[in-house]
Amino acid sequence: MKGQLKDTTRDGTDGTDGADGVREGRQRAKSDFRFDDARLCFAFVGTLADRGTAAPFERLAGPEDLSRWAVESGCTTVVPPCTGADLDRARHLREAIHRTGRALADAAPPAPEDLALVNRAAAEPPSTPELAPDATTVRWHGDGIAAVLSMVARDLIALCASEHRAHVRLCGNPDCEVPFVDTSRASARRWCSMKTCGALAKKRAYRARQQTPDR
Numbered sequence: 001m002k003g004q005l006k007d008t009t010r011d012g013t014d015g016t017d018g019a020d021g022v023r024e025g026r027q028r029a030k031s032d033f034r035f036d037d038a039r040l041c042f043a044f045v046g047t048l049a050d051r052g053t054a055a056p057f058e059r060l061a062g063p064e065d066l067s068r069w070a071v072e073s074g075c076t077t078v079v080p081p082c083t084g085a086d087l088d089r090a091r092h093l094r095e096a097i098h099r100t101g102r103a104l105a106d107a108a109p110p111a112p113e114d115l116a117l118v119n120r121a122a123a124e125p126p127s128t129p130e131l132a133p134d135a136t137t138v139r140w141h142g143d144g145i146a147a148v149l150s151m152v153a154r155d156l157i158a159l160c161a162s163e164h165r166a167h168v169r170l171c172g173n174p175d176c177e178v179p180f181v182d183t184s185r186a187s188a189r190r191w192c193s194m195k196t197c198g199a200l201a202k203k204r205a206y207r208a209r210q211q212t213p214d215r
Helices: 040-045 063-072 084-105 112-122 145-160 163-167 197-211
Strands: 128-131 138-141 168-170 179-181
Touching (some): 040 145, 040 179, 063 145, 112 145, 145 163
Antiparallel strands (some): 168 179
16 A cells, blocks of 8 residues: 555665665665655655754755655656756655644644645645556556655645544654654554664663663
8 A cells, every 4th residue: 555665674674675775685874765664754754864953864865866765665666757846846845744744743733834735736646556467566657756746745634634643643763853653552652663763762772771880
């Protein structure tokens, strides 16, 4: 299902056939996109890393990165051409989704201008699915990056229209600030992904214990 992207890391590395699109055995780089445990709309928010720091890391550094995200996210099987104007629109949509996710996490009404931006993106025709003859493979066809951004915006709209809107949280890593949907049975999930921020928190806790002198 679109927007519910599969996990791709194994033993701290990324696989060849996963959504992250990196070679098997290679350690994940800062510029690699993150799709672990994320809805489509919030995976898009994650294209700006380290939001809570003084120097956020931009994974959509150029139009070619947006084209790459479109394919690696599973929104299309054909690399869409992107321009600088497309990149600007995508970044504005991303930030509107982030602010809307924060509002949902705070049980506050989203800003009208953010909702208007999301609705404009969603009004574009989305990519359409085509089932292969074996009935197991789906190819997605669209009219370029506008169709991909429409799918991202529609995923946020679907979330807002569902009972899951009450389960949106912000990642417990203050450097991250990416929203996620907590569907855990105990509603106790703290991290956008245990493979990234959750693993980092465990490492920091372990190091802190190692540095604490025995009494």
